[in-house]
Amino acid sequence: MERLRHYTGVLPATFMIVVFMLAPLTIIFVYSFLTPGDYGGVKFEFSTEAYTQLLFQKNLFDEVEFDTSYLTIAFRSIWVATVAVVGSLALGFPAAYYIAQQPESRRNTLLLLITIPFWTNLLIRTYCWILVLRDTGLINNLLIGLGVTDEPIKMLYTEGAIALGLVYTYVPFMVLPIYAALERLDKRLIEASRDLYANRWTTLRHVTLPLASPGIVAGSILVFIPALGAFIAPDLLGGGKKLMLGSLVQLQFSAARDWPFGSALTMVIMSAVLICLLLFAVNQRRNEGGFQH
Amino acid sequence: MIRSSDRDIRWLPGFNWITLCFFLFLYLPLIILVVFSFNATRSATVWDGFSLQWYVKAFSNDDIQNAAKNSLIIAAVSTLFSTVFATMAAIALGRNREIKHKTAFGGLLLLPLMIPEIVTAVATLTFFTAINLSWGIGNIIIAHTVFCIPFAYLPIQARLRGVDASLETAARDLYSDRRTTLLLITLPLLAPGIFSGAMLAFIISLDDFIITMMVAEAGSTTLPIYIYGLVRTGVTPEVNAVSTVLLGISVIAVLVSQWFAKKQ
Numbered sequence: 001m002e003r004l005r006h007y008t009g010v011l012p013a014t015f016m017i018v019v020f021m022l023a024p025l026t027i028i029f030v031y032s033f034l035t036p037g038d039y040g041g042v043k044f045e046f047s048t049e050a051y052t053q054l055l056f057q058k059n060l061f062d063e064v065e066f067d068t069s070y071l072t073i074a075f076r077s078i079w080v081a082t083v084a085v086v087g088s089l090a091l092g093f094p095a096a097y098y099i100a101q102q103p104e105s106r107r108n109t110l111l112l113l114i115t116i117p118f119w120t121n122l123l124i125r126t127y128c129w130i131l132v133l134r135d136t137g138l139i140n141n142l143l144i145g146l147g148v149t150d151e152p153i154k155m156l157y158t159e160g161a162i163a164l165g166l167v168y169t170y171v172p173f174m175v176l177p178i179y180a181a182l183e184r185l186d187k188r189l190i191e192a193s194r195d196l197y198a199n200r201w202t203t204l205r206h207v208t209l210p211l212a213s214p215g216i217v218a219g220s221i222l223v224f225i226p227a228l229g230a231f232i233a234p235d236l237l238g239g240g241k242k243l244m245l246g247s248l249v250q251l252q253f254s255a256a257r258d259w260p261f262g263s264a265l266t267m268v269i270m271s272a273v274l275i276c277l278l279l280f281a282v283n284q285r286r287n288e289g290g291f292q293h
Numbered sequence: 294m295i296r297s298s299d300r301d302i303r304w305l306p307g308f309n310w311i312t313l314c315f316f317l318f319l320y321l322p323l324i325i326l327v328v329f330s331f332n333a334t335r336s337a338t339v340w341d342g343f344s345l346q347w348y349v350k351a352f353s354n355d356d357i358q359n360a361a362k363n364s365l366i367i368a369a370v371s372t373l374f375s376t377v378f379a380t381m382a383a384i385a386l387g388r389n390r391e392i393k394h395k396t397a398f399g400g401l402l403l404l405p406l407m408i409p410e411i412v413t414a415v416a417t418l419t420f421f422t423a424i425n426l427s428w429g430i431g432n433i434i435i436a437h438t439v440f441c442i443p444f445a446y447l448p449i450q451a452r453l454r455g456v457d458a459s460l461e462t463a464a465r466d467l468y469s470d471r472r473t474t475l476l477l478i479t480l481p482l483l484a485p486g487i488f489s490g491a492m493l494a495f496i497i498s499l500d501d502f503i504i505t506m507m508v509a510e511a512g513s514t515t516l517p518i519y520i521y522g523l524v525r526t527g528v529t530p531e532v533n534a535v536s537t538v539l540l541g542i543s544v545i546a547v548l549v550s551q552w553f554a555k556k557q
Contacts, residue, residue, distance in 0.1 A: 003391070006385075006392055007392060009385025010392065012377075012382075013382040013446070016435075020420065020436065021405060021413065021439055027416070028419055031419060091314070095316075110316075112551060113319070113320075117319055117320070119493070120323070120543040121500040121502070124536040124539060127326070130524070131322070131325055131326060171315075190303055191302055200306075228409070231411050231503050232503070249415055250411060262415060269411070269412055273408065273412075
């Protein structure tokens with residue numbers, strides 16, 4: 001008993017997370033193997049229906065046939081999240097590289113400028129893009145005003161809009177780890193490379209990028225995970241028509257009232273997250289024992 | 294004209310312009326939102342002169358007042374609980390040598406950061422339904438306390454690492470008991486970290502939408518949920534006005550949090 005006294009400090013926080021986060025996740029796991037209740041909730045009858053539903057659907061004659069509608073949504077989520085990762089990298093890497101070169105005080109100001117939007121409301125940040133992208137929005141007004149086009153170009157409610165919203169939301173997660181990797185990078189390595197007649201781009205490809213790769217991998221995972229389960233961007237910028245995994249889960253627990261299926265989808269998202277975290281851990285470990293200077 | 298040889302060896306052409314675009318991309322949409330919240334007409338794209346009418350309209354609206362009140366109560370209570378729990382955990386893990394499996398405890402405290410919000414949202418909803426818990430905004434406060442813990446914990450833990458443990462040892466050598474050392478030495482030295490963490494917990498709670506939406510019962514509307522309802526029905530300047538106020542609170546809280554975190 002005496003030994004347990006030492007643990008009083010960590011107890012409240014641990015209790016909250018174990019009871020209100022780990023236990024709920026366990027319940028979701030259990031529910032994914034049950035039968036849906038009549039008005040939401042579950043019936044305690046074992047069933048793997050929720051998982052088979054992901055790939056197979058019963059047709060009118062009660063025959064089970066292969067069905068790709070949920071697979072399409074899953075692939076759309078992976079695709080849009082991948083585009084978001086690539087977009088964040090294209091925009092985030094040069095920014096991180098530039099910031100890492102600045103004098104220290106300026107660096108800190110720029111980093112603060114990157115983190116501020118992260119702490120502001122996700123919903124509001126996404127809503128901003130409705131103002132910019134809609135048919136009577138700023139870009140279309142500008143294009144029509146300049147005579148580039150007569151009719152508004154449809155930008156809102158497309159997959160592109162969703163990816164753009166995701167890049168906007170999660171690009172700080174890409175910049176910060178890359179910056180951390182580049183900031184540690186020894187300037188003399190680049191000097192050495194240039195002395196050996198490599199030009200700027202060759203140096204970037206063969207020296208800087210390999211050394212920044214742990215940051216790039218970390219950043220990509222940090223963008224990919226939340227993008228995969230995103231709800232707000234697909235809902236507001238995709239108009240709720242281009243369903244993604246996050247919105248599909250939300251739908252099962254609200255309008256569709258199919259909790260076991262929603263739980264199975266949640267488990268799919270969680271497995272994707274676990275795979276990403278595992279990759280992340282492997283990446284970290286490989287770099288700890290790796291190159292040192 | 295700067296010759297390329299005069300430049301920093303790491304300089305790459307175009308990267309400064311991409312960085313500029315990056316910051317414009319980050320801030321222009323927010324600036325547009327704020328600017329048009331002061332527009333004199335309903336238009337959210339054409340400027341027709343300065344006016345505060347949307348703020349007056351928004352804040353004389355009973356529903357918005359109610360939602361704002363709920364948001365503030367939830368954020369204040371969740372901040373209090375999560376900061377107290379995070380402080381206790383940080384001190385225990387940072388100072389108590391008798392605790393085993395510290396990495397496991399540390400990882401557990403950061404767990405809410407690693408799980409996508411939608412997963413936390415449906416899991417919490419399912420759990421509350423399963424145990425039949427129906428405490429109105431109490432449910433929301435519990436959910437918020439959980440995901441605010443890591444945000445409060447990180448700055449406190451960082452601060453504690455910078456506090457010299459020998460100061461506490463010195464106090465103990467001078468016959469101060471554990472409680473007095475904690476109250477007079479550790480906590481005052483830790484205070485900037487605690488304030489910094491509390492600020493972050495507060496805005497994370499104030500801004501949360503997905504988890505609140507799933508967990509909230511009828512009648513416990515918060516500001517983000519109210520804004521979502523308005524956005525779904527169309528773009529209105531009132532949304533811009535309320536959003537601008539929320540943005541302002543977040544930005545001020547982050548700056549204050551940063552200021553505390555840097556304090557010597």
